[in-house]
Amino acid sequence: MAYQILVVDDDADFREELCSCLEDYKVIEASNGHEAIAILKKANAIDLVILDAVMPLISGTEVLREIRKIKPAMAIIILTGQSTKDIAIDALKGRADDYIEKPVKIERFLETIRSTLAAKAPKNSPNAGGIHAKIEQAKQFIERNYDKKVSLEDVAGQLALSPKYFSRVFKEISGEGFNEYRLSIKIKQACEMLKKSDYTVSEIATKFGYQNLESFIRIFEKFMKTTPTQYRHKNQKKK
Numbered sequence: 001m002a003y004q005i006l007v008v009d010d011d012a013d014f015r016e017e018l019c020s021c022l023e024d025y026k027v028i029e030a031s032n033g034h035e036a037i038a039i040l041k042k043a044n045a046i047d048l049v050i051l052d053a054v055m056p057l058i059s060g061t062e063v064l065r066e067i068r069k070i071k072p073a074m075a076i077i078i079l080t081g082q083s084t085k086d087i088a089i090d091a092l093k094g095r096a097d098d099y100i101e102k103p104v105k106i107e108r109f110l111e112t113i114r115s116t117l118a119a120k121a122p123k124n125s126p127n128a129g130g131i132h133a134k135i136e137q138a139k140q141f142i143e144r145n146y147d148k149k150v151s152l153e154d155v156a157g158q159l160a161l162s163p164k165y166f167s168r169v170f171k172e173i174s175g176e177g178f179n180e181y182r183l184s185i186k187i188k189q190a191c192e193m194l195k196k197s198d199y200t201v202s203e204i205a206t207k208f209g210y211q212n213l214e215s216f217i218r219i220f221e222k223f224m225k226t227t228p229t230q231y232r233h234k235n236q237k238k239k
Contacts, residue, residue, distance in 0.1 A: 004025065004026045005046070006027075006040070006048070006049045050077050054081060080100075100112055147207060147209070166178075183219060187220055201217070
């Protein structure tokens with residue numbers, strides 16, 4: 001499965017020109033920062049954001065900071081049409097991975113994309129090819145979107161597989177069903193939040209999409225053999 005890139009720029013002609021150079025990637029476009037943030041808040045498989053620094057409504061550097069709140073590890077390259085150190089410094093302070101000045105030099109642009117993606121890629125990251133690689137990609141998608149509602153159909157669609165076939169091979173290869181794996185990832189992240197944050201159990205349940213606190217507690221107990229409150233107390237005693 002090709003890397004996915006989100007291109008954010010208010011200039012439609014420039015976006016078209018830029019996207020024409022990215023034929024080796026799956027490209028998603030956004031015409032402004034608010035649209036980009038909305039896309040990233042939904043379940044997605046985006047690997048890299050290419051973000052214009054100067055846009056109406058909300059600046060690229062503001063969008064950068066918002067993205068870092070939503071997706072702290074997201075790869076981000078800032079584009080700037082102004083040859084000033086101030087914008088570059090502001091972008092790097094906002095923890096952009098790199099920046100490129102307009103007009104864009106294609107070779108430099110593509111090399112920056114390749115190096116940024118390579119630096120962000122997890123070790124042993126699966127490339128396109130083979131059903132085992134696709135199942136690993138599915139797991140990565142679930143893990144990256146643990147705090148969103150992700151259905152079997154969502155993930156199968158990302159992999160261009162039929163939901164029925166994907167469900168069967170996921171269980172055959174991973175040894176557990178899709179829903180069981182998805183819930184285990186949620187509970188794993190909930191455990192981290194219980195250990196490292198001051199959020200109440202109710203607040204944590206809400207963050208993971210549970211409107212009913214009892215449902216969250218019941219699922220947590222099923223996986224962890226203890227309640228969220230007991231888990232937190234045990235962890236505090238260990239500190």
